[in-house]
Amino acid sequence: MNIKKTKSILVIFITTLFTITTLVGCMSYEVTSHDEKKQKKQYPFKNTSLPIKTRVDDLVDRLTLDEKIAQMFDKSPAIDRLGIPEYKWWNEALHGIARAGKATVFPQAIGLAASFNEALVLDVATAISDEGRAKHHAFLKEENNAIYTGLTYWSPNINIFRDPRWGRGQETYGEDPFLTSRIATNFVNGLQGTDKHYLKSVATIKHFAVHSGPEFSRHSDDYHVSAKDMMETYMPAFAQTIKNTKVSSVMCAYNRVNGEPACGSDELLQTLLRDKFNFDGYVVSDCGAIADFYDEKSHHIVDSPAEAAAKAVQSGTDLNCGDSHGNTFAELKLAVAQGLIKEEKITQAVKRLFLARFKLGMFDPAKQVPYANLSLETVGSKEHLALTQKAAEQSLVLLKNDGTLPLKKDTVVALIGPNADNKTVLIGNYFGKPIETITPRNAITKMIGSENVHFATGSSLTGKVYSHHQPIPAEFFYHKDYKGNIKPGLMASYYDAAHFSIQPALKRIDANIDLHFNKSPIDGKNINEFSAKWQGILKPNHTAHYEFSTQNIKVTLDGEEITNGMKLQANKAYAFEAQSTIKNYWHSNVIEPEIQLSWLDQDENLAQKAISAANKSDVIIFVGGITANLEGEEMPLEIDGFSHGDRTHINLPTSQRSLLRTLSKTGKPLIYINLSGSAIALNWLDEHASAIIQGFYPGESTGTALSRLIFGEFSPSGRLPVTFYRSVDDLPDFKNYAMDNRTYKYYQGEVLYPFGFGLSYAKIGYKDMAMSISDTRELTVSAQVSNKSNFDADEVVQVYLSMPDAPVKTPIRQLANFKHITLAANSTQHLSINITPEKLTYIDNLGVSQPYHGRLQVSVGSGQGIKFNSDNVLKNSINLL
Structure with a gap:
């Protein structure tokens, strides 16, 4: 071969x-x-016919220690080998779906509480969870798993608003634990839904516990409270909400309580939360709270991240929300190796977390999950917009009226004030992008015609903080083309990443910087991280000192970064450069981001324009107050009256007070509308204004609600969920958490407007009060309630109790029950309200509830009986044996 x-x-x-x-x-x-x-x-965990607990056990038992630990971070990674997708736990729904693009914006939480309407709050929370479910499933279809796309909402905030200086008090339901528990119960039930098998969404009550400011020192403060204050004030809202709702999640607080950090306290998380209150859900840390355990500038009670992680999990914190410190729970593997914690504790935490995800239907076919078919059409639907208007109307509190209100629609008004046309004041904090933003100026002009409205901003909000910035118009921006010719607009370069180290993916000309992205500017698809740069020329048309406002953008003019005001010359060409980074992070999310550059002329004589408007009008409507840019969560601002999100006093800002005094000299009737998330000392206005309305950041329909109230299309029914003090001078130190001389229950001084107070256009009267008590110590209070006017009116009937014969100090009075009713014009209702036996108890000095014996003083009516005629509130007493 x-x-x-x-x-x-x-x-x-x-x-x-x-x-x-x-x-x-x-x-x-x-x-x-x-x-x-x-x-x-x-795998058994995929078998939907098995009990959820069995499925959870099967899944978690298949995980390695590393995989378990990774699931205990708010950005939980995918487990590809088991088909488990990644999940971002952090989402917000305080008064609407927040930070996730367009959603109906309802009144801020404190405004919902002002309605004293449980059914309304249930409807609002149901609408919010409808929109949340619809958006979540739309995000899933787009394969968008960014932060704020999930179903685990870190709402509501049920801390007690014990001090008016706290900037986050706007997020709460006020100063009374019972009102808070009733509003929270309905809000949680609305979020979590009614299905027996699936959760509609997860509600998270926060911040557990003893947490209500100050903001600046919350990472290091240690609050010592008595057993009596703990169980009488700080715990009841948590205990009752857990009992009434089976809420799925609790967020622990930043601060220490009696020496232990709230997120690492056996007393709080085990003895009280799980053993006493029977909470069986998961606990999530406030963001960065675990790192505070070892941070030298914070609590620093341990020396290492591993010790901090072990202490938190050992006490009962299951999920870590990290911040600039990263994920402290990543040190749990080292903690196990060092014998600081056993793996069994980690397994227990992970099972609690997956139980929530299974109950949300995240591992089941969509057709089996009853909420998976909600359409995006529900977001901002006509029904939801009508509901937010209704909620706004019921949140408004009429504090004074000498008969000037309601106005006739042919009245010529001077509409003045820094909040009269300020969109930001409508939404408070933790908000979404409104569907239809309606300011007072929008609505009043629409109602009575532009010929009857003379508008002027009038003043700053406070000092040099203004509210009337406007996007810089396109007519002032230019660029040079490749031939050197001057052309309109700015040269924009867009980068397909949250940095500038790559070539731009898109170049175009932007007319100005007032940009709203529903989709990616680069590929028109789902929004993701991107960056942008702009270059060109800014040429103003008149000389002035300009104040700039930026959103998601840094700007330089002639090489100088604009951080404060700047004097610009008319027709001078200033070299303009700007850049923006849209990153998948909590303060700059990637869902429908906005990039904006605005300005205003600081040389404009605002006061003179306001006086001119007043002189041409029959009546002055002044819309003032503050905004969530002044009060809110830990912020750098430090100016008169405001420090790091909190308030140092509660006076109306000087710039507004000065203008109001000048306007009063015109002799025109003055209607003052205060928009704020907290109490303002309206002492001068109480004496000089014809009418005063309080609005607690009433949501996107603020303007419509206010205009309808002012012109008599409904009778106001809102009630104050907090006390309006005359000042904070005789309140205890802000950091003192003892309840002596705080809130309506314990305050000894004279207040401006009491908790529960609110006027009506209708003449509401009470008579024929009667009381009876059952063998089980249930008290029934009844009365005749009459509306002796031609107005249909809503009324909030309130029952208060006092226990003068208790062997320990008890509240001066406390709200025992309330009922929101509707009274037709010229009608009478016989009303009965039951007071449960647990309300006929007091808390002793050891923090133990004891049955009360002796004289029980009872009142029923429109409020506590302060600032009312005797017809508004009836009082009587009964002996309890």
């Missing part, structure tokens, strides 16, 4: 054999891979 031919045959044979072997290997790999995929679907 030819040797060459033999070699060729041999090569062919070997090559063929290798090819066959390779193919067989490939086929074998493909079969194995297919079997693994098939087997993955057959």
Whole structure:
């Protein structure tokens, strides 16, 4: 045989054999891979017919220690081998779906509480969870798993608003634990839904516990409270909400309580929360709270991240929200190795977390989940916009009226004030992008015609903080084209990443910087991280000192970054550069981001324009107050009256007070509308204004609600959920958490407007009060309630109790029950309200509830009986044996 031919045959044979072997290997790999995929679907945790607990146990028992630990971070990664997708736990729904693009914006939480309407709050929370579900499933279809796309909402905030200086008090339901628990119960039930098997969403009550300012020192403060204050004030809202709702999640607070950090306290998280209150959900830390355990500038009660992580989990914190410190729970593996914690504790935490995800239906076919078919059409629907208007109307509190209100629609008004046309004041904090933003100026002009409205901003909000910035118009921006010719607009370069180290993916001309992105500017698809730069020329048309306002953008003019005001010359060309980074992070999310550059002329004589408007009008409507840019969560601002989000006093800002005094000299009737998230000392206005209305950041329909109230299209029914003090001078130190001389229950001084107070256009009267008590110590209070006017009116009936014969100090009075009713014009209702036996108890000095014996003083009516005629509130007493 030819040797060459033999070699060729041999090569062919070997090559063929290798090819066959390779193919067989490939086929074998493909079969194995297919079997693994098939087997993955057959895991017991995928079996929807099994009990959820069984499924959770099966899944978690398959995880390695590393995989378990990774799931305990708010940005939980995917577990590909088991088909578990990644999940971002952080989402917000305080008064509407927040930070996730467009959503109906309802009144801020404190405004919902002012309605004293449980049914309304249930409807609002149901609408919010409808929109949340619809948006979540739309995000899933787009494969968008960014922060704020999930179903685990870190709302509501049920801390007690014990001090008016706290900037986040706007997020709460006020100063009374019972009102807070009733509003919270309905809000949580609305978020979590009514299905027996699935959760509509997860509600998270926060911040557990003893947490209500100051903001600046919350990472290091240690609050010492008595057992009596703990169980009388700080715990009841948590205990009752857990009892009434089976809420799925609790967020622990930043501060220490009696020496222990709230997120690492056995007393709080185990003895009280789980053992006493029977909470069986998961606990999430406030963001960065675990790092505070070891941070030298914070609590610093341990020396290492591993110790901090172990202490938190050992006490009962299951999920870590990290911040600039990163994920402290990543140190749990080291903590296990060092013997600081056992893996069983980690397993327990992870099972609690997956239980919530299973209850949300995240591992089940969509057709089995009753909420998965909610359409995006529900977001901002006509029904939801009507509901937010209704909620806004019921949140408004009429504090004074000498008969000036309601106005006739042919009245010529001077509409003045820094909040009269300020969109930001409508939404408070933790908000979404409104569907239809209606300011007072919008609505009043629409109602009575532009010819009857003379508008002027009048003053700053406070000092040099203004509210009337406007986007810089396109007519002032130019650029040079490649030939050196001056053309309108700015040269924009967009980068497909949250940095500028790559080539731009898109170049275009932007007319100005007032940009709202529903989709990516680069590919028109789902929004993701991107960056942008702008270059060109800014040429103003008149000389002035300009104040700039930026959103998601940094700007330089002639190489100087604009951080404060700047004097610009008319027709001078200033070299303009700007850049923006949209990043998947809590303060700059990637869902429908906005980039904006605005300005205003600081040289404008605002006061003179306001006086001119007043002189041309029949009545002055002044819309003032503050905004959530002044009060809110930990912020750098430090100016008169405001410090790091809190308030140092509660006076109306000087710039507004000065203008109001000047306007009063015109002799025109003055209607003052205060928009704020907290109490303002309206002492001068109480004496000089014809009417005063309080609005607690009433949501996107603020203007419509206010205009309808002012012009008599409904009678106001809102009630104050907090006390309006005359000042904070005789209140205890802000950091003192003892309840002596705080809130309506314990304050000894004279207040401006009491908790529960609010006027009506209708003449509401009470008579024929009666009381009876059952063998089980349930008290029934009844009375005749009459509306002796031509106005249909809502009324908030309130029952208060006092226990003068208790052997320990008890509240001066406390709200025992309330009912929101509607009274037709010239009608009477017989009303009965039950007071449960637990309300006929007091808290002793050891923090233990005791049955009360002795005289029980009872009042029923429109409020506490302060600032009312005797017809508004009836009082009586009964002996409890």
